[in-house]
Amino acid sequence: MYAIITVVKVGMMVTYNIGTGLVVARREDSSWSPPSAISSCGIGWGAQAGGELTDFVIVLRSTEAVKTFDGTAHFSVGAGLSAAVCAIGRAAEADVRVGDGGCAACYTYSCSKGAFVGCSLQGSVMTTRTRENCRFYGSQSINALDILLGSLPRPPAAAILYNALADMYQKLEWSSPY
Template sequence: MSMLDKFRKGAQKASIQASAFIRESGNKVANEGRDFVQGFSLPGEAEKAAKILTSFLADPDHPESALNSIPKAVLQRARGLAIFQVLKAGFVFSGKAGSGLVIARMPDGSWSAPSCIVTGGVGWGLQIGADVTDFVIVLNTEEAVKAFSMGGNVTIGGTIGATAGPIGTGGSVQTALAHPAPVFSYSKSKGLFAGLSLEGTVLIERKDANRDFYGSPVPAKDILSGRVPPPEVASRLYEVIEAAEGLDESDLPESAYVPTATGEHIPANTVFDAEGH
């Protein structure tokens, strides 16, 4: 056997072994991701969601915090919110798993009961250690809410289009809201806005958690349409939203960040005319 043939045979063997290792590692990470969220109940998700959302919204006791928060106007126009936390961990092979909930705004301005959601996946790359990221997805259209109500998978960037949402106060925020994407996405890691893309992220209804809490297999459609009364365990979440929507911004300067066409944020305390130019 020539040296070239030996090299080819060795390379083929190494490739087969590497593929088997990738499959085994990927399955292990995926299983661990499912285990990560398996024990999370709806009351726990509601409490976690309230804490996460608080970190993204302005503090009514410190109105100036609105300059680095999800705008009041965005929240007031939201048709729904999806709030979740993702853990990403691994070494060379990476896996992510996360859970949270989604709520919808009712015609009278109140909010629906929460429906639990989950996400996960595996990947390849230099990932050493673990990282936790919080996400808030603002659903700007009824179609976006319906996507979470159909009982299947919701793919960000596929089922519904998404872009990074504006941050701050002022006329430029209103410009961003003139023709908004179906979804605004926000992310924070270690307490700071991270600007991470959710493109391709799949969110799945957690029928098990909904069934365990509501006592029967209630579909997300019924939960998000208001047929299920809002539970007491979600009261803190509703209070956080109400407080942020009532914030007085009249004495605040106009300072905002708005997304570009690519989803990146640019400072917007520059001058915009009435048409946003």
């Protein structure tokens, strides 16, 4: 189960970030759920300066972690270390997510580009883009849990996402020593 989000971060000592992305969950039959839209904004403080564009993959290791994306909003508090020069950059973060959908620890992988260096304490608010989900799925009563853990069919518009996930899992199985 993953949340995939692209975030722009800028500042010096105090940084501001904003981003948007998708959450997708692995079902019991090993198929992928339809995607649910999310957005994020936050602030960080520490020894840092510059601007960067980062693609995050947040690994949601349990159903409880997926449920944190069901509520109206959830908060993330953590620490991070980041460096980016042109198209080469990395960020390492650890955080805890808490909201009206529950709480869970998550792992985050990322790739960055820009001109940025720093370490910081940071917090962000992540929200479900309910209006976008309602528009995409054509239902005013749909919520993120219906999308991620329900039995909605996979939308054809997400075929590129499903192909990328299948390619990733195929590469992981191919490189596994077992």
